[in-house]
Amino acid sequence: MIKTLTAAALATCLSAPAWAFDVSAMTDGERDAFRAEIRAYLLDNPEVIFEAVDIAEQRKAEAQTAGDEQLLADNAAAIFDDGFSWVGGNPDGDITVVEFMDYRCGYCRKAHDEVAELVERDGNIKFIVKEFPILGEASLTSTRFALAVRLVAGEEAYKPAYDALITMTSDMSEPVLRRLANTLEVDADAVLARMNDPEIDRQISKTRALAQVLKINGTPTFVMGTELVRGYVPLDTMQQIVATERGEG
Structure with missing residues (x-):
């Protein structure tokens, strides 16, 4: 019964927005089983971890690029025309x-x-x-x-x-x-x-x-x-x- 509930909960978690799944509503047993299911899934599919890391790094790089572009735009005069360089x-x-x-x-x-x-x-x-x-x-x-x-x-x-x-x-x-x-x-x-x-x-x-x-x-x-x-x-x-x-x- 717990495993069935956990599998359903895992499917809901992966397919729905974060706010739609309330882990706190689980019983202690359901929560432990849920965690075990996630661990087992990641052990069976380790490539998911690397994919997540790649996505995180990509998002970090994109944020860095956007931040740098704004810094350059805000300081263009000092960078390109400071009058002494x-x-x-x-x-x-x-x-x-x-x-x-x-x-x-x-x-x-x-x-x-x-x-x-x-x-x-x-x-x-x-x-x-x-x-x-x-x-x-x-x-x-x-x-x-x-x-x-x-x-x-x-x-x-x-x-x-x-x-x-x-x-x-x-x-x-x-x-x-x-x-x-x-x-x-x-x-x-x-x-x-x-x-x-x-x-x-x-x-x-x-x-x-x-x-x-x-x-x-x-x-x-x-x-x-x-x-x-x-x-x-x-x-x-x-x-x-x-x-x-x-x-x-």
Whole structure:
């Protein structure tokens, strides 16, 4: 009798809205039998568990994507036109790629050449660098140096400094920075003097605040058109995302 009631209850539970089935109305015996039936069913059909997990993960990903899209829309001006982040590639490109990066991040280094290849091959991508030092004092010093080079020597000097710093593994001592400045053919004394400039503090603070709003806590993180991409992705994946953003994928 209990098994018959339990089977009927299970069928009702699976086919009706959650509010239509009241487990609390069962007797203790019926409830125990009901649980046993569910357990037996799952043991006989374990694929149901994996299917449920997949559905849960899909829903979680969809919610994350929707949340990211709203964050990007709400903060578009700060992301794409903050007035201080370096802009490369094609300034009039139809797709904008923004990278939050740290010079001491291994995955940023791995992504560096691939991002450069993406921008060069495509020819119609606007590329924006967000200096986001989060990996310690060497990261912060590297960012201060890059931004000081830009303040002292202008836009054209920034990119060579950026490219050089992303490959450096040595300490960021003053002699090292002087040698780098000399290699870049910029005034070393002027650059070192500007590294603690209030304008540099402002830029770093603004980017950190934006990252916090966007819930970015790691590097690299990319904004590619309307998509927020957290973490490293290879060149072919970046190309696919760009194609999708253009409606080609």
